[in-house]
Amino acid sequence: MSRPIVIDASVALKWVIDEAHHLDARRLVPLASRFTAPEIMLAEVANVLRKKVRRRELEQLQAGVAIHGIRKVIQSIEPTVNSAGRVLELAIELDHHAYDCVYLALAERLGGVLVTADRVLVGKLHRARLAIDVWSIDDPDLLARLTAVA
Numbered sequence: 001m002s003r004p005i006v007i008d009a010s011v012a013l014k015w016v017i018d019e020a021h022h023l024d025a026r027r028l029v030p031l032a033s034r035f036t037a038p039e040i041m042l043a044e045v046a047n048v049l050r051k052k053v054r055r056r057e058l059e060q061l062q063a064g065v066a067i068h069g070i071r072k073v074i075q076s077i078e079p080t081v082n083s084a085g086r087v088l089e090l091a092i093e094l095d096h097h098a099y100d101c102v103y104l105a106l107a108e109r110l111g112g113v114l115v116t117a118d119r120v121l122v123g124k125l126h127r128a129r130l131a132i133d134v135w136s137i138d139d140p141d142l143l144a145r146l147t148a149v150a
Contacts, residue, residue: 003149004112005034007074008103009044011115011137012037015073016066017052021117021137028115029073031146036076036110038083038102045070078106094124108132113149115142 005028014025049063058066071077080087083105090101100121107114113133116122125134135142 002034004036004076004107004110005031005146006103006107006110006112006114007035007037007041008100008114008116008118009041009048010117012041012045012070012074013048014117014137016069017058024137024142025117027143028146031143032073033075035074036078036106036112037074038080038106039077040080040099040102041074042067042071042077044099078110080106083109090130093130094121094128096121096124104130104132104134107134113146115146 011025011028013019014022015029045067049058049066052058053060053063080102083102086105086108087098087101090096090104091098094101100118103114103116104121104125106112108131113135115135115137117137119136119138122134122136125132135145139145
């Protein structure tokens with residue numbers, strides 16, 4: 001069975017916004033049948049899109065189309081209500097934002113791989129030596145690695 005790929009907001013936004021590594025993120029879309037995300041991802045995406053509308057970088061209609069497109073690509077949205085304890089443990093252990101640790105807890109629970117553009121999180125996780133696979137969107141071998149863990 002294929003390992004699930006947990007997508008965080010930093011990667012999902014790159015599907016709809018041209019920013020650093022957006023082409024790398026878009027190359028992952030053919031693997032969408034394996035994508036999952038915690039429900040908080042949609043709120044994080046909505047918040048970033050709201051800021052872009054406020055700064056006049058996007059029109060409101062474009063933001064709506066963007067979040068709808070992201071929702072179509074993510075195959076599974078998982079509730080986070082039962083992972084609060086583990087999220088807190090990870091946040092304390094890593095000294096990192098609990099919001100980001102929601103993604104880690106989901107990847108851990110599902111035995112999946114978290115894909116992120118958050119290099120700080122990737123670095124902290126590698127230093128902590130936790131048994132959670134977190135791979136950076138800027139990894140030139142990311143697509144091959146994800147395909148290999150199918």
